Amino acid sequence: MESWAWNGIHLNLPDDWEMIQFSKDSRSGRCAFADRYQLRFELNWAVVDGPPDFARMVSDYKAKLAAEEVTDLRSVQHAPWYGVFGRENKLPISRYGAFFPARSLLLEIVFLWPEKQKANNAFEGYVMDGVRVPAQNDSAxxxxxxxxxxxxxxxxxxxxxxxxxxxxxxxxxxxxxxxxxxxxxxxxxxxxxxxxxxxxxxxxxxxxxxxxxxxxxxxxxxxxxxxxxxxxxxxxxxxxxxxxxxxxxxxxxxxxxxxxxxxxxxxxxxxxxxxxxxxxxxxxxxxxxxxx
Structure with a gap:
């Protein structure tokens, strides 16, 4: 696994996943990672006023995905992360969100799995457990x-x-x-x-x-x-x-x-x-x- 730190967000990802897109905006942005074959992981962030209502957010997100004909939809959770799993064009995709109060930051991470591979929940949990957002300090x-x-x-x-x-x-x-x-x-x-x-x-x-x-x-x-x-x-x-x-x-x-x-x-x-x-x-x- 390789350690990444971007905009104060720390995480660990497989060595062969490379960052192919990134944002410089510290308040709202996105990074995307891919292996040799396809897009594998997305990280999105936004500064918000406070923690969202995740139950409502997940419900609304599931309804949106259903309207887009995403199949096999179900809620998933790995505290403090809440999310939705579904198949989009036969590709298994897991989407999770979590709030980090130290910087009032809402994170969304997306795992995109190959068509013939099942979502690896243990691996997803390992990556989520490794996400850190240290507190902001202007003198640090x-x-x-x-x-x-x-x-x-x-x-x-x-x-x-x-x-x-x-x-x-x-x-x-x-x-x-x-x-x-x-x-x-x-x-x-x-x-x-x-x-x-x-x-x-x-x-x-x-x-x-x-x-x-x-x-x-x-x-x-x-x-x-x-x-x-x-x-x-x-x-x-x-x-x-x-x-x-x-x-x-x-x-x-x-x-x-x-x-x-x-x-x-x-x-x-x-x-x-x-x-x-x-x-x-x-x-x-x-x-x-x-x-x-």
């Missing part, structure tokens, strides 16, 4: 774990962009005013594109208009890491208003997964009274995690 951190990236960012920072393609995954976060931005990158197939020392490649990723002020190297748990810090060369108005922009970056090649991992941050900091920035962290394997 939130873990995101998807596409091989394991990132920890401030609780109030939103996912701005997520890019995924072959041997490449990148996630970008920012606060509401975009005064602090974080980027997390994981790349594979290094022999196909990495044609320079890692420290030189890291410096080549420096945003335009920044000047390097420090470079250093460290080794931890067999991982050789390169770090650099930079400052905006020519400040503009927003730098005078919010503080000069600083850039931090760290990169390494994991000795276990053989991928390149990099995370960086751009943040405004006052020269007179620099405020402490919230922690951010990135992990590549159980043995190694870096942060600043």
């Amino acid at each position: 951190l939130r873990q995101w774990r998807a596409f091989g990236i394991d990132a920890t960012v401030p609780e109030d920072h939103e996912l701005v962009e997520c890019k995924v393609h072959t041997a490449y995954a990148e996630m970008l976060f920012a606060d509401q005013k975009e005064r602090c931005q974080e980027s997390f990158l994981r790349r594979g197939m290094l022999s196909e594109w990495l044609d320079q020392p890692l420290q030189e490649w890291l410096e080549s990723q420096l945003p335009q208009g920044y000047t390097v002020i420090t470079r250093r190297q460290s080794t931890h748990a067999g991982h050789e890491c390169w770090l650099l810090e930079a400052r905006i060369t020519r400040p503009v108005l927003k730098d005078w208003l919010w503080g000069t922009r600083h850039y931090q970056a760290c990169a390494w090649i994991c000795s276990k997964d053989k991928r390149l991992h990099m995370f960086s941050r751009i943040a405004h900091q006052s020269r007179k009274a620099p405020a402490a920035l919230p922690d951010i962290r990135m992990a590549c394997c159980p043995d190694h995690q870096r942060g600043f």
Whole structure:
């Protein structure tokens, strides 16, 4: 099983189920997972005012599905989850909903089974038992774990962009005013594109208009890491208003997964009274995690 963490929702799914669709909206959205053959799992979330009337919700949902000619309908339950099972175009489908008061979040999960396979209630229960929604705290951190990236960012920072393609995954976060931005990158197939020392490649990723002020190297748990810090060369108005922009970056090649991992941050900091920035962290394997 593989652990996923998306928008503060943690769950465990089979290793061969990949996320093929995702939403960035923290208040309402959907993620979908598929194996080699078909769509297998959906996760939907919405911030609501309070717990719904699940008995009425299930009854209304069954009536809706019956009108859509879904067959073999029956109510199902695995506390605190309530749901409906039915066959849609001969495919067994289980739909469950649960309310998580820690963040006033209503979750719906959907299991889609192959036509010739029965719904595995024990497996469904195992997945539902593993769903966690930690309480929200503006001063705390939130873990995101998807596409091989394991990132920890401030609780109030939103996912701005997520890019995924072959041997490449990148996630970008920012606060509401975009005064602090974080980027997390994981790349594979290094022999196909990495044609320079890692420290030189890291410096080549420096945003335009920044000047390097420090470079250093460290080794931890067999991982050789390169770090650099930079400052905006020519400040503009927003730098005078919010503080000069600083850039931090760290990169390494994991000795276990053989991928390149990099995370960086751009943040405004006052020269007179620099405020402490919230922690951010990135992990590549159980043995190694870096942060600043």
